[in-house]
Amino acid sequence: MNTSLTPPNGGKVRRFATEQELHPALAGQIAKLANEAIAARGAFHFALAGGGSPRPLYKLLASEYREAIPWEKVHVYWGDERYVPHDHPDSNCRMARETLLNHVPVPESQIYPMPTDPADPNEAAEQYEQTLKKATGEETPRLDLILLGLGGDAHTASLFPGSEAINEKTRLVVAAEGPFEPKQRITLTAPLINKARAVYILAFGESKAEAVTNTFKSEHNPLQYPTHALQLEDGEIIWWLDDAVFKI
Numbered sequence: 001m002n003t004s005l006t007p008p009n010g011g012k013v014r015r016f017a018t019e020q021e022l023h024p025a026l027a028g029q030i031a032k033l034a035n036e037a038i039a040a041r042g043a044f045h046f047a048l049a050g051g052g053s054p055r056p057l058y059k060l061l062a063s064e065y066r067e068a069i070p071w072e073k074v075h076v077y078w079g080d081e082r083y084v085p086h087d088h089p090d091s092n093c094r095m096a097r098e099t100l101l102n103h104v105p106v107p108e109s110q111i112y113p114m115p116t117d118p119a120d121p122n123e124a125a126e127q128y129e130q131t132l133k134k135a136t137g138e139e140t141p142r143l144d145l146i147l148l149g150l151g152g153d154a155h156t157a158s159l160f161p162g163s164e165a166i167n168e169k170t171r172l173v174v175a176a177e178g179p180f181e182p183k184q185r186i187t188l189t190a191p192l193i194n195k196a197r198a199v200y201i202l203a204f205g206e207s208k209a210e211a212v213t214n215t216f217k218s219e220h221n222p223l224q225y226p227t228h229a230l231q232l233e234d235g236e237i238i239w240w241l242d243d244a245v246f247k248i
């Protein structure tokens with residue numbers, strides 16, 4: 001079992017024997033961050049990850065941890081979105097509503113789904129950039145927490161290996177394409193992610209072992225390992241992992 005792995009760019013690791021131990025620890029940490037942000041600035045600006053990994057976490061936040069967070073002070077964004085209607089089975093917005101947002105009292109005016117109705121996804125990306133700026137009141141929004149997943153190919157959000165979106169230096173949100181359906185995506189970019197106070201990358205299970213191991217072992221190579229492009233200006237990246245991702 002390879003345990004001498006270290007994350008890129010000075011990130012930290014929180015490692016758990018099983019995902020069943022990981023999820024409640026992560027939920028508790030998110031509740032802690034939320035209360036600290038609300039105490040300090042009156043709001044918690046939280047970008048959700050899509051895909052399947054966050055489902056157990058979102059269900060925990062909506063149940064055992066529901067009373068631990070002042071949801072009326074939370075503002076919810078997405079790190080990326082599949083370019084499908086929000087009621088589509090593949091929609092990250094739909095997944096988050098079903099597992100979390102339909103069960104907690106976040107005001108609808110503080111939930112900001114990525115738009116997927118403009119014919120041109122670039123227009124949707126530009127709209128979302130304006131939404132972020134308006135919602136945070138900041139020209140370059142500094143979110144309190146961005147939750148990210150990790151694909152088996154080491155992609156994160158919808159920054160896929162080989163994508164020019166990884167090298168974006170100015171736009172905060174861009175349209176991007178993935179290698180599998182739904183291929184058309186909208187995604188936050190490194191310039192926005194790197195402004196965050198905290199980025200948590202959630203990966204568990206043997207299916208992620210190769211992506212985690214290669215990401216940690218490889219020299220700096222953002223085009224191949226997009227999380228290598230993440231280095232927060234003033235904040236911390238924590239990888240939330242279980243033992244299974246080290247079994248390679």
Ligand code: 6PG
Binds near residue numbers: 050155
């Ligand atoms: C998405 C996600 C994506 C996800 C990874 C991991 O839209 O699919 O935002 O970045 O986090 O693909 O997906 P799983 O959690 O389903 O393995």
